[in-house]
Amino acid sequence: MSTSLLMIEDDTRLANMVSEYLSQSGYAVTHAADAAQGLAQLAAEVPALVILDLMLPDLDGLEVCRRIRASAGEAAKVPVLMLTAKGDPMDRVVGLELGADDYLPKPFEPRELLARIRAVLRRKGDGSGAPAAANALQFGSLAIDRDARVVTLDGAPCDLTSYQFDLLVALAERAGRVLSRDQIMEAVRGRELEAFDRSIDVHVGRIRAAIEADAKNPKRILTVRGVGYVFAKQQD
Structure with a gap:
């Protein structure tokens, strides 16, 4: 079909x-x-x-x-x-x-x-033939269900695109580890493409708006100046 x-x-x-x-x-x-x-x-x-x-x-x-x-x-x-x-x-x-x-x-x-x-x-998750990642990731009131591809905050769904969901998963799976934009791109896409850094910044901004209490003062996804981003292990 x-x-x-x-x-x-x-x-x-x-x-x-x-x-x-x-x-x-x-x-x-x-x-x-x-x-x-x-x-x-x-x-x-x-x-x-x-x-x-x-x-x-x-x-x-x-x-x-x-x-x-x-x-x-x-x-x-x-x-x-x-x-x-x-x-x-x-x-x-x-x-x-x-x-x-x-x-x-x-x-x-x-x-x-x-x-x-x-x-x-x-x-x-459409037509890839690959099984969905098992288990859910839980960080305080933030839940990331990799099977259902749903993110919730205090039980309410967060509005993310498919790319933003995978970017968030890539960061959350490596919580506490600082990732450069190139490393994030490779983790999400599965292959290297042009290093368009601003695309990562834009998506991170959208994710923060969805999962942070205050996107201008994030507690979950932190910027490491001159390097990239890190997903905080301890939250809430």
Whole structure:
């Protein structure tokens, strides 16, 4: 059975090429040529992942991402892989802040897109074939259920993307150990990619907003200036 993907991209030629390539790996791509079509399709049927172009004729891709995250039900949780035309770091930062799970600068190799899609879906737990990590991690009132991929604080669920969940797990599993941004990236992705440090900082900021009583004065994820981050062993 094919895994459904939604590609919101105004370049029909590129969309057709991507659709054909991904179909060979078991993905069924629905193409939407603009934001309106894409959002309508998403409302009708939630795919496993959305491939979202930054530059669309009717609406900025960043705004589309914001609307997806603000939507109701399962659509709000769908993983989003954003395509950035020039690979501008600020576009990536803003996209990540709005809730995108990953980004890929244009032009790109189809096989890298496939690898990124697989990595995002693996983090989400869809179609990877790998068993979920056993047991839960408990740090005071913070609980990280690796099987259910759910984080709760005082029993209330925390709103994290699939990438942010895995980043939090990577830090929590190594509680008390200082990790550089490169080490965090490798732990989360499972392979080295470009060392885009700001992406880690953005995601850590989002995680802190979800799990800290005061994100500006964190007690759980601490910054080690000039090095990286450490997840505190003793909390609450």
